[in-house]
Amino acid sequence: MPDVVHLDTDGTSYILDVLPTGHLQNLYYGGRLRRMDDYEPLRQKNDVPYGTMVNVSQEQRNIGLDDQCLEYSGLGKGDFREPAIELVFADGSRTTDFRYESARSYRGRPEIPGLPTATGGEDDVQTTEITLRDADKGLALVLTYCVYASYDVITRFATLRNDGEPVKVRRLMSAQLDLFGGDWRLVTFDGCWAYERERNDKPLAPGVYVNDSKTGNSSNRHNPFVMLAAGDCGESSGECYASNLVYSGNHAEIVERTYQGKVRLLTGVNPSGFEWLLEPGESFTTPEAVLSYSPAGFNGLSRNMHRFVQDLIVRGEWRDKERPVLVNNWEATDFDFDKKKLLAIAKEAASLGIELFVLDDGWFGRRDDDASSLGDWDVNEKKLPGGIEGLVPKINSLGLKFGLWVEPEMISEDSDLYRAHPDWAVSTPGRAPAYGRNQFVLDLTMPEVRAYVVEAMTKAFSQGRVEYVKWDMNRNVSDGYSKALPPERQGEFHHRYILGLYEILAELVRRFPGILFESCASGGNRFDLGMLCYMPQTWTSDDTDAYARLTIQGGTSYGYPQSVMGAHVSASPNMQSLRASTIETRFNVAAFGLLGYELDLTMLSPFDKKAIKEQVAYYKEHRRLLQFGxxxxxxxxxxxxxxxxxxxxxxxxxxxxxxxxxxxxxxxxxxxxxxxxxxxxxxxxxxxxxxYINVKAFGNLVNRVLPVKIRGDGVVHTVLSSHYMFRxxxxxxxxxxxxxxxxxxxxxxxxxxxxxxxxxxxxxxxxxxxxxxxxxx
CATH class of the missing domain: 2.60.40.1180 (Golgi alpha-mannosidase II)
Structure with missing residues (x-):
């Protein structure tokens, strides 16, 4: 290895060095620097020890790991900050000591077995692999850096290879970033159901900050996308770093600031509840972390992340295609619909210029409410005589594409599938399982369950001409335990669930490359880069209130482009907030995403129909700019x-x-x-x-703008407001x-x-x- 590893993107540099102790350190990550003959100006000076310092060796008595900018830290050798790796050996010990062994670089990038990654060929990316070794324990740790120069993005992941005795992995983070100092604040995107990814800024005082999920998915509570921003950073200027994770399960972003001002960022699989048994000869590879730096404020950082997601995370036939304007029947009908009602909505949609009709929950089994039938993916012939095959041609004859809602990861207790296979539901032995939305979670760690889901969905998607699928997941994962795993591997459950999900998605996308998939999890409960590797768009939130969406879509935009955000116009007052807003504002907010309508089009006033028709035409005219600008x-x-x-x-x-x-x-x-x-x-x-303004909004003031006098809020006013388009x-x-x-x-x-x-x-x-x-x- 040369004295340093100097990685460059078009606008940034990432520089690594080896301490005299053999430990890998981070010299610099920031704006691009020229190569140097001597990197000494970037090296921390360690001329004297400090009080209570633990030195790694007597030969290097002035170096304590606790005050160095390290690249990947363990336990037991004097770095007392949050570690990137935590192992338990057969004798119960936990001390690790990984030191530099070798490095190599090559064009292109590797895949990660079982996990999605960013794409990229030899022209897009250069990879550097640095191998560290704990010789006493027969362990090799390979840190992989994929440099996407034109995007100012570096992705990272770690692989632990066991050449020794069995070891339990309690923590193996995807990336660690140590910054030397500065006035940083942690920016996270937090929320709850129907109010996801609100931006929150936390000035970093000495201490530990955790942004994580324990829900079995990436969660609406804390998104894996986080930023570190300088104190003066704003939208258009200032230094900032971004970190995201190509992963859909339990994650953790751990930030620690020391009293000396050093800042450590860790990101990866959440260590809470995680344990992986690594046998001799086996390897474990983490999900991929995505890092970026910008001196041009949050908009500059968002630009890096947006281009990266659009070009290298989203893939397949729909990556660069303009997305259709859709109507979804859910907020119009709930479970209460029949074929006649659906066709009436579709007919109105076609007359307004809408392009895709989506049939949401309630089309299968005996699904008249949310208490039954998940897992029974046969058509409810009472609601839909002739089935999906009979409905789709009628939808297509109106000039509309057809889409279908599914929730394949779930099972209802009241279902034929549960009665046949109660052991397929996730539960803990000896305990009654918890319910969520009257349903259980299917155990995707079981091969037979994954096979069932793939075949059931293949059958569902083959009914007529299905061109869009909304893949939902309406509860968090509780009672984490798998009957397919031995006791010593139960700590692997949550990660294996996600691996099983990815296996299913990869196979279905392979079988149906032309379908436009949209991910959903009670709205934005699984809005992450992992799902976007299979499904090019995500339902942003179950809250469709326009004013709330300014916060939700605005927060989401820091890490994700508008080309992946589902955004719908719904009824007023809004079903979630009871807030009233105009049909024009509801469109104006939704236009900065993937436009859809989710209200009963058959009940619209002439005013709203005229407004929507013009909205759809305007959106189509400027669709490329609105979706991909x-x-x-x-x-x-x-x-x-x-x-x-x-x-x-x-x-x-x-x-x-x-x-x-x-x-x-x-x-x-x-x-x-x-x-x-x-x-x-x-x-x-x-x-x-x-x-257009609905003249109902003026109340008695309507007489100030009309050529005739009428009674404010009277019958004439009401009739007039339904027809008159006040420009x-x-x-x-x-x-x-x-x-x-x-x-x-x-x-x-x-x-x-x-x-x-x-x-x-x-x-x-x-x-x-x-x-x-x-x-x-």
């Missing part, structure tokens, strides 16, 4: 209660911006529209999307790119308590508008 979060310079998003084309010559208001406030009627990353040398036209004030501006992408342009005044004319914007509570920006030709 560069997504930006733009702080509002005048009012923090307003949210602004933008998507910008790669060449900076086209964009769509959205301005979203929270509570309307009298006297604050001025707004500035800023759209970063435009071509500063070009001139641009800025046009507000044609939008929002037109907005049409011209501005140079340097102004628009820098300071911004001042918009026409918003209604602020008095006066109205055709140059006044009306937004009200939760109001919004989209703007199309394009070069002047």
């Amino acid at each position: 560069r997504f930006l979060r733009v702080p509002n310079r005048l009012d923090p209660d307003k949210t602004q998003w933008a998507v910008v084309s790669e060449d900076g010559r086209e964009a769509i911006a959205g301005l979203f208001q929270g509570s309307a406030r009298v006297g604050l009627g001025q707004d500035v529209l800023t759209v970063p990353d435009l071509d500063t040398e070009a001139s641009f036209s800025v046009k507000g999307r044609p939008q 929002m004030a037109d907005e049409d501006y011209v501005a140079n790119g340097d102004l628009l992408s820098g300071y911004g342009i001042k918009l026409i005044q918003q209604f602020s308590g008095t006066g109205y004319n055709d140059r006044v914007r009306i937004l009200s509570d939760y109001g919004s508008r989209l703007y199309f920006i394009t070069t002047v030709r």
Whole structure:
């Protein structure tokens, strides 16, 4: 090995060195540095020991591992911080001591057995493997670094190979990153059902911070995507690091700041409840971690992650395809539907320009509520005479594609499958299993269960022409135990469950390469890179309230592109929040994702039908930009209660911006529209999307804008509001790119308590508008 390993992306450098003790250390990770003849300026000086220090050897008495920036730490040799590896040997000891042995580099990258990884061939990625060895125990530890230069991303994983006696693996993290110092804060994305991935910032004081999941999936509680941000980091400037995990199970991101200011980040499979028996001759490889650095603030970091996810995580026929506008029947019908009702919704959808009809829960077994039939994937002929095969041609004849909802990982106690195979449900011997949504979890560690799921889904997806599948998972995993595993391997259950899931998904994607799969887990309970390797989009949240979605989709956007986010327009008041919002705002928020509608289209007013028809046409016209453009979060310079998003084309010559208001406030009627990353040398036209206001919103003020007098909130007013399309004030501006992408342009005044004319914007509570920006030709 040379004195150092110096890994470069287009904009970053990652530099490793070996301490005199033989331990691998991290010299630097940040903006790109030129190669050096001498790396001494980057090395920590260890000229004298400090009090209570444990030195590894008498020959290196000034070096204590507890104050070094190490690359992969264990227990028992003086590093008392959170370790990356924890093993238990046959004699009960836990001390490990891995020292540098060799390194090699090559073009391309390896796969990980049983686990998904980023893609990439010899032209995309260069791999470096560094082997460390604990000679006393016959263990080799291979640290793998895959460098995606043009993405400013380095992925990492670790492989432990046992050439000695049996050993129990209690902890084996995918990556460890030690930073020398700085004023860092930990940024996590936390939540619960129907309010996932809200951004939370935690200034790092000395101590340990844990962001993890113990639910059996990546969870809605704490997403595996985290950031370390400098104290002055904002959306457009400042240093920040990102870490994510290509994994869908229990994970942990552990951050420790020492009193001396060093910061350690660990990410990988959650050590809590995990134990893996590694026999002689066996290896264990961790999931892949994804690391990135940007000096250009959170938007710069998001750009790295978005491009990486779009190009190298998502794969298959749908990776670069524009996604169809869909309608899902769930919030329209719940379980209460028949063929006639579904076709009525589909007919309305076709008339509005919608392209895909999705049949959600309730089409199989005796599924009239959530208490039965999961696992019995035969069509309910009472609801659907003629089955799916009879329904699909009728849907197709309307010009719509057909999609189907399934929840294959679950089993109902009241099901033929459970009565035949109660042992297939996850449960702990001698204990009554816990329920979640009236259902149990299938034990995917069992080969016969995996085979059943694959064949049952193959049959379901072969009914007629199924072109889209929504794969749901509506409960967390409890009672973790497998009857297929011996007692000494029960600590492997949760990881083996995920391995079983990936095996199933890989086979079904192979059998049905043309199906557009969407992952779902009670909304965003499993929104992660692992699922995106098989399914190119994920249902973002069960909360479809437009105002809540600003937080949910905005938080999600830090680590994931809008091209993977399902976003639907639902009814008002919203079913989850009971908040009322306009049909225009509901669309404007959903347009920054993969657009769908989830409401009873047969019950719409003429006003809403006309509005939706124009929305769908607008979305289709700009679909490529909205789904695959560069997504930006733009702080509002005048009012923090307003949210602004933008998507910008790669060449900076086209964009769509959205301005979203929270509570309307009298006297604050001025707004500035800023759209970063435009071509500063070009001139641009800025046009507000044609939008309509329901005159019901004006109450008695309706007489200020109508040519005739009517009774506010009366019968005439109600009838009028269902038919009359009151057009929002037109907005049409011209501005140079340097102004628009820098300071911004001042918009026409918003209604602020008095006066109205055709140059006044009306937004009200939760109001919004989209703007199309394009070069002047």
